[in-house]
Amino acid sequence: MNAPSETTPTTMQAAVVHEFGTPLCVDSIDVPSPTGYEALVRVDYTGVCHTDLHAAHGDWPVKPEPPFVPGHEGVGTVVAVGDDVTRIKIGDVVGNAWLWSACGECEWCETGWETLCPFQKNGGYSVDGSFGRYMLVDSRYCPIIPEGADLAAVGPILCAGVTVYKGLKCTDTKPGEWVLISGIGGLGHIAVQYAIAMGRRVAAVDVDDEKLELARHHGAEITVNAASAADPAAELQEATGGGVHGALVTAVNGHAFPQAVGSLRRGGTVVLVGLPPDQFPLDIFSTVLLGLTVRGSIVGTRKDMSEALDFYARGKITPTYSVRKLDDINDVFDEMEHGKIEGRVVMNMAESGA
Ligand code: 8ID
Ligand code: ZN
Secondary structure (H helix, E strand, O other): OEOOOOOOOOEEEEEEEOOOOOOOEEEEEEOOOOOOOEEEEEEEEEEEOHHHHHHHHOOOOOOOOOOEOOOOOEEEEEEEEOOOOOOOOOOOEEEOOOEEEOOOOOHHHHOOOHHHOOOOEEEOOOEOOOOEOEEEEEOOOOOEOOOOOOOOOOHHHOOHHHHHHHHHHOOOOOOOOEEEEEOOOHHHHHHHHHHHHOOOEEEEEEOOHHHHHHHHHOOOOEEEEOOOOOOHHHHHHHHOOOOEEEEEEOOOOOOHHHHHHHOEEEEEEEEEOOOOOOOOOOOHHHHHHOOOEEEEOOOOOHHHHHHHHHHHHOOOOOOOEEEEOHHHHHHHHHHHHOOOOOOEEEEEOHHHOO
């Protein structure tokens, strides 16, 4: 290993989940040492994704093992590298991601579907993440941040951005066609921007008028408040002249999913990315007769990531975010749970103590 420089401390502040459903503790824990292909990164900023909240609650069937450090939108500088590292070097600016690493050898990795690798590791879930001043990344998989990027603004691209960019590709829509973005939170407000940059026309659904205002600000032509509309799907069918060609559901609420299916045009595709721990009924008759496709999508490959970052670097994507401190993490989770966050929260880790 290229040992951490003398200025790298041996302990750091990190927000740790000790038990599902209890507040995170900002603890002093050991700074890890990189081995093999790993690199140690001093984190400057990290986005807070709703997945981190699901992780802290243990919401999903496959659970992380406490104690763990969440966070998979971290951005910072490489301060030490393991012996096998060749792709990045000390001083480079990199991030972590949900797809922390994959095996590189299975049939999915071989065929360009590394996001489906059964042996993948996940940042802030099966490997400690970016809610600490330092984090490990796998140098073969970590996103490389474009030169000159604003380190706070680019964080949300690393999960929200790549996920919605890949999800939009999976709608199989073409430029000029309608795409519904359901849920205008961290993912959704960025999805509106990728959709516009990709030439789609955007309809947006949320349960909060301020979020719909944000969607209009980013280019949505049609907005529907699912909490007050009598029949959101019928409104979308009417406003788009027969339904949306594609839909991307980022909402953290099971009701949004059948609504998105009901908004589809004949032959349309709905892509599910939101992960409420729910089920929803799928009407067999209309799915068959209208030739609908229902598809799941999980983050993106390294190639999707570099494409998503390139849209950002060319000024096409401007995340809306507010900057907070690590000590605020439990308040941030509370606000997220109650739908009170506009866009994304990004934590300034440099101000969080080392
Ligand atoms: O790769 C993936 N599939 C992936 C990647 C990243 C995140 C999946 N996710 C998942 C998260 O785990 C989470 O379940 O996507 C979901 C959204 O993450 P987020 O954007 O980070 O969450 P948020 O910022 O809290 O936004 C959620 C939005 O949903 C709206 C809320 O108002 C908020 O704007 N919403 C709700 I709650 N109910 C709604 C409804 N019925 C709704 N919007 C429309 N209809
Ligand atoms: Zn995420």
